[in-house]
Amino acid sequence: MPTLTSFDPATGEAVGSVEAAAPADIGHVVARARAAQPAWAALGLEARAACLKAAVADLRAAAPRIGELVTREMGKPLPEGKGEALHAAESLAAEVDEIVEALRPQVLEDAKTVTTLHRDPFGTCAAITPWNFPVLMPQQSVLPALVAGNAVILKPSEETPLCAQAWADCLAAHLPPDVLQVVHGAGDVGRALVRADVDLVVFTGSRETGIMIMKDAAEGLKRVILELGGKDPLVVLDDADLDAAAAFAVRNSFRNAGQVCVSTERIYVDRRIAAPFVERVLERTKSLVQGPGTQPGVSVGPMVNARQKRKVLEQVESARRAGARVLAGGADAPGNFVPPTVLVGVDHSMPIMREETFGPVACIMEFEGDDEAVRLANDSPYGLGAAVFGRDVARAERVARRLGAGMVGINRGCGGAPGSPWVGAHQSGYGFHSGPEGHRQFAQVRIASRAK
Numbered sequence: 001m002p003t004l005t006s007f008d009p010a011t012g013e014a015v016g017s018v019e020a021a022a023p024a025d026i027g028h029v030v031a032r033a034r035a036a037q038p039a040w041a042a043l044g045l046e047a048r049a050a051c052l053k054a055a056v057a058d059l060r061a062a063a064p065r066i067g068e069l070v071t072r073e074m075g076k077p078l079p080e081g082k083g084e085a086l087h088a089a090e091s092l093a094a095e096v097d098e099i100v101e102a103l104r105p106q107v108l109e110d111a112k113t114v115t116t117l118h119r120d121p122f123g124t125c126a127a128i129t130p131w132n133f134p135v136l137m138p139q140q141s142v143l144p145a146l147v148a149g150n151a152v153i154l155k156p157s158e159e160t161p162l163c164a165q166a167w168a169d170c171l172a173a174h175l176p177p178d179v180l181q182v183v184h185g186a187g188d189v190g191r192a193l194v195r196a197d198v199d200l201v202v203f204t205g206s207r208e209t210g211i212m213i214m215k216d217a218a219e220g221l222k223r224v225i226l227e228l229g230g231k232d233p234l235v236v237l238d239d240a241d242l243d244a245a246a247a248f249a250v251r252n253s254f255r256n257a258g259q260v261c262v263s264t265e266r267i268y269v270d271r272r273i274a275a276p277f278v279e280r281v282l283e284r285t286k287s288l289v290q291g292p293g294t295q296p297g298v299s300v301g302p303m304v305n306a307r308q309k310r311k312v313l314e315q316v317e318s319a320r321r322a323g324a325r326v327l328a329g330g331a332d333a334p335g336n337f338v339p340p341t342v343l344v345g346v347d348h349s350m351p352i353m354r355e356e357t358f359g360p361v362a363c364i365m366e367f368e369g370d371d372e373a374v375r376l377a378n379d380s381p382y383g384l385g386a387a388v389f390g391r392d393v394a395r396a397e398r399v400a401r402r403l404g405a406g407m408v409g410i411n412r413g414c415g416g417a418p419g420s421p422w423v424g425a426h427q428s429g430y431g432f433h434s435g436p437e438g439h440r441q442f443a444q445v446r447i448a449s450r451a452k
């Protein structure tokens with residue numbers, strides 16, 4: 001059997017191995033899922049939810065071990081790795097309840113007709129997930145698919161197989177056999193899964209891979225839910241609280257070493273306040289501590305792998321050659337590390353302002369007037385998240401409503417209150433998940449009508 005070995009990006013050491021699938025094996029895996037699915041669906045919404053909620057105690061007990069695996073496999077600071085695993089356990093029951101509510105049948109009627117709107121499973125679901133939130137991303141993809149009555153085959157990122165497997169083991173122990181299976185491997189295994197006999201593909205990852213998946217899924221008119229990349233802008237208006245804006249800019253540019261789909265990737269600041277804003281960003285950047293995520297006190301870990309590091313450094317270097325000034329970081333560092341980097345003097349001719357960077361880089365560009373800020377922020381094929389900072393909240397809200405992103409935060413990050421979807425506009429997504437509207441995309445709507 002081929003194996004897939006997972007390496008610690010901070011040290012290069014092997015963390016462990018899993019059995020890898022070959023593309024040729026995938027047909028059998030999907031056939032098992034298809035055979036298991038009708039009985040799973042027949043259990044009904046509440047019973048399926050109860051099976052999943054029964055996993056909470058195991059997930060909670062395993063959270064410290066899973067969290068450590070997260071950090072060792074992909075590099076984020078240990079409190080964040082453990083926090084992610086614990087949050088998965090603690091949020092599961094409420095998430096499942098929300099999905100149940102979203103999927104209940106609805107009755108529609110007038111004087112003559114009674115219609116019941118059912119939300120049925122599609123059948124088999126492929127969940128293909130990335131490495132940056134290697135527990136929460138599988139959870140967000142797999143839970144609604146299972147509660148809806150689908151059988152799921154999870155293919156986690158080849159960078160983080162161990163923590164995803166450990167998470168899935170906790171769930172699978174409470175489910176009938178083959179309702180949740182995990183296959184390991186790289187893109188070729190993911191591709192075989194999309195092309196196999198699955199009805200729904202739920203994917204979180206890069207725009208490029210999303211396009212390939214959509215093409216492969218087109219053949220069988222398979223349903224797809226694609227959560228793709230972003231190039232999120234932060235707009236700092238002239239009346240912004242500069243400390244708050246700088247704190248957000250630094251936190252959201254460097255969290256998880258910038259490897260977050262809603263990282264701040266472009267910062268637009270009103271020319272009149274640019275100098276004090278940049279000064280504050282630099283001060284805060286200097287206080288960050290970089291190192292292996294397992295080391296206490298570290299705030300920024302390594303890039304997940306050498307390829308990601310090379311991509312980030314190439315963008316920085318190309319911007320520098322085109323006239324950008326590097327005010328912090330920028331230089332190479334040993335191993336997979338990229339120091340927190342601050343660039344000014346950037347413009348939209350540079351790849352670093354157009355392509356997703358996914359690294360610890362804050363790119364700051366000045367604007368004159370709110371119209372220019374809106375034009376620059378919207379000058380991107382992406383539209384995932386955005387943020388606007390300004391003390392006059394009504395004005396900041398007006399600017400926010402003119403942005404093309406699916407999720408905009410005003411004086412804060414872009415995530416919404418409970419019940420909000422996680423939604424990308426433009427080329428940041430196709431379909432979306434979370435919140436009642438997102439959960440419903442994991443089910444086939446059917447209606448049955450009768451005369452009154």
Ligand code: ADP
Nearest residue numbers: 129130156157158186187190191205206209212
């Ligand atoms: P990254 O390059 O940051 O790892 P990707 O979007 O390539 O991001 O990968 C996200 C997930 O998609 C991973 O699980 C990966 O193995 C999988 N994947 C990569 N290529 C394909 C493909 N052609 N079809 C299906 N899945 C793929």
